[in-house]
Amino acid sequence: MRHRIPRTWIVVVDGRHAKVWECRDTSGAIVPVPEMSLEAADQSSFSRSLKSDRPGRAFSSMGERRSAIEPKSDPHTFEKAVFARTIAEKLNEAFQKQAFRRLILIAPPAMLGHLRKMLPEAVTDTLVGEVAKELAHHDADEIFQRARPYLLNTATA
Template sequence: MTGVLVSDQTSARLFTINLPKAPFEELARLANPEGRLHERDIESDRPGRAFDSMGRGRHAMGTRHPATEQQEIRFAQEIATLLADHHRRDSFQRLVLCAPPKLLGLIREALPKRVAECLLLELDKDLAHLSDTDLRAHLTEHLPTIIQPQSSLSA
């Protein structure tokens, strides 16, 4: 069985497919409405201030990542947790990831090793807006690779 994750910054859908002509079966869906927000909508005010450890200087406290990037990292971790849970339940043995390039990289970084090892294909495209039918049509050229039995992968 092959899992297909389709995601963007605002949503993620996990499907399974096991036959070339079979429809995708949706296993899970995640929503991330914060993914639509802009930096100014997330940050309520300017960063706090701190004293220097030496001297009288004060400076603004910095953040390691902007709020929108922190939100993307959190959502990628949530997606990775979802994938790990379904992999543990044996919902899929192979995995295809479809997401915009930046989010795809964040998901890849967040994946546990046992899930990352079953990655079959990565598509750095935003396909989340597509209907199930359009998604299937878009992935048609990759279906032979996606569907092939586990035994032929190792050959």
């Protein structure tokens, strides 16, 4: 049975890509929102490409010895947080333009954490569901099936 629902965006994210799908009913038809598709800028698959060639050096507290200093964070984690901020800003802009009323996030657990931190409260209030899975390269049918339980919870006849 087909139920009409408020304009819902399904945001599917991984560490490098973001796609937004729009759903207006529970029939299974979701359509891409091409202006909201994003790719992270210049992300390399190797951490060594994201940082300097050699770690920093420091003198030990006693004597003349020097030793390497390991970075406090992983460059990939930092790049993913920057990408999450970009996504959150785009979603906030779209929300201000009333492009959607409800939001479902589908992303790996670490990216969901980054997105939760970055989303403004007004956008977070529209969140009706989260799926902690990496589905960025799956088809529309698979994405709809994962989002379906959240769509049916608040559908109106």
